[in-house]
Amino acid sequence: MSTYTSTLGGRTYTFGTLARLLAAAGPERSGDRLAGLAAESAQERVAARWALAEVPLAAFLAEPLIPYETDDVTRLILDTHDAAAFAPVSGMTVGGFREWLLSEAADAETLAAVSPGLTPEVVAAVSKLMGNADLVAVARKVRVVTAFRSTIGLPGRLATRLQPNHPTDDPAGVAAALLDGLLLGSGDAVLGINPATDSPKAVRDLLELLDGVIQRYAIPTQSCVLSHVTTSVDLMARGAPVDLVFQSIAGTQAANASFGVTLGLLDEAYEAARELDRGTVGKNVMYFETGQGSALSANAHHGVDQQTVEARAYAVARRYQPLLVNTVVGFIGPEYLYDGRQILRAALEDHLCGKLLGLPMGLDICYTNHADADDDDIATMLTMLGVAGASFVICTPGGDDIMLNYQSASYHDALYLREVLGLRPAPEFEAWLESIGLLDERGSIRDVSGTAHPLTAIGKELAA
């Protein structure tokens, strides 16, 4: 193993391993401090960045951060590495790679061609040398398009996950929040419920409810009840209407084990969902959520900083060509991301790293009440991620999730973002909105509050 050094202000800083160097180069972040990995001083942080800028990208393939022998995510990353795709950038340093990513040479086609040659460690490393504006500028060049019944990630489009959660999975309560979201033009990425329990019966009831609404109103979208992957496998075998298989994933084998997940289980679920073939315009059948801090929280981070471990989760995700991936960026709490500033930075990093690795990256832009953040932070993050070209965002009624007890973006926030940036829904969903009279002459979502609309039958029946 090499050591890494740089001299700043007459003092020489030494970093014993690549993992130490990456952790020290990261921005101030409560989770890295909690893990004892953060730079000791502002100068040490910058010294680490000077040293990191000189590291050849090839070093990240030669020096795995977590041993190949003990971690199946490391094996996945190295065994599936595409050396030919990597070749055009393989001679670059991290600092040179940053400049190349920002240059005109790195256009959408080139970035797509290089993507299979990039590893999580490489993209995490370069993001540590980038400012927030860099993270936006590069991400907006990356194009990742996926499809099931709607097409996600096309230029000039922003999709939303409609999240109609209810603390007891009450069908009428879910239907009420579902109706609210649809009337506000939400739901083209997925109608996605976090169930209160993982009981197969409860999950199936919710799947049937969502599938019934999708079929009856011919909505070009997909449903997902975010249960454990084993529950989905079981329900698919029993004929339940499973569109997308969901799973929370992380960047190390041990952290995935804490979620009760192995690559083998994900392989099995992926095959089963592909066989159902329920999509109409595409065959991407998986949905993953991730989030910085999950590996540390499971004591499974192996001394690797939380952003780099997070990027490794994207290597797991890309194996399955998912329809949707989102980081739940502020959910885990202030011991990992303390305030709005740290949450914003993490959101931009996760979005770029996921996109560079070829994922249809969306975000749950959110915070808990013990983090130092508020609805202004949601607006700031949403705007920056909209400019960065996020594939989708999660939306909740009024921005308040009454089941998971946190605040996310609202359906209204998505309207705002589409309005100020001229972003439109997924094309299939947009056509459907038009067909049911929810688009005005400018193509915006018509304000139908206080008036009748055919969709309100959903509420009437289920509330009856």
Next chain:
Amino acid sequence: MTNRHMDERADDLTLWPAMRRHTQARIGLGRAGSALPTRHRLELQTAHAAARDAVHSPFDAAAVAAGLAGLPTVRVRSAAPDRLTYLQRPDLGRRLDATDRAHLPVGEWDVVFVIADGLSSRAVHEHAAAVVRATAARLTGWTIAPVVLAEQARVALGDDIAAAMGAATVVVLVGERPGMSAADSLGAYLTYRPVPGVTTDADRNCLSNIRPPLGLTYEGAAGKLAALMGRARELGVTGVGLKDESGDGDVSERLL
């Protein structure tokens, strides 16, 4: 399709109130352009402000002690010196301050109650003393240690306290993370013979959402706790090996 339904306008005016009977979600809020109407924006901020104040209000140990009807108390701090550190360093909130550990009384206690500020001092101020009184009243024949009032404290601080005092069982009453609908929810965590650093959340039993009248009542919580404590002592175990058989025991995943 649209025109056919336009005559249902009058029905729709009653739709949202009817649907709100099924969910507390903020539905049917209307719009001001793309945004929320002023009233709903302020309502969200009102709920968030209550939650923020619950997290950041200082713990008033004297007021809690006054509510304990003469039960002896002892005050401790965790190793987290202030609220900012506490929020970012959960590990420090699980360890006793060294000086305070040395001052804890040692004895052959059957149980020690720990009142911990957690993430809502408001929940603790409003509910904790009443739960301790109601529970202690049901523990005939138990040797009860002085009640420990713990500042900047997480659930696992109770492990450190019980080990330092020699108590067999620890009950930690702790302010839960405030939500937008409730900022005063109290949790109760029961652990039998905890070992600091070894005991995990899987070794505890939990009651959450103690906040009458909307949540669990004091008597309801005390009944469940006393029953669990009795069975924990018989079986010599808490956690996944001990189930709440008194009804709808709510095992929270929101462990602090």
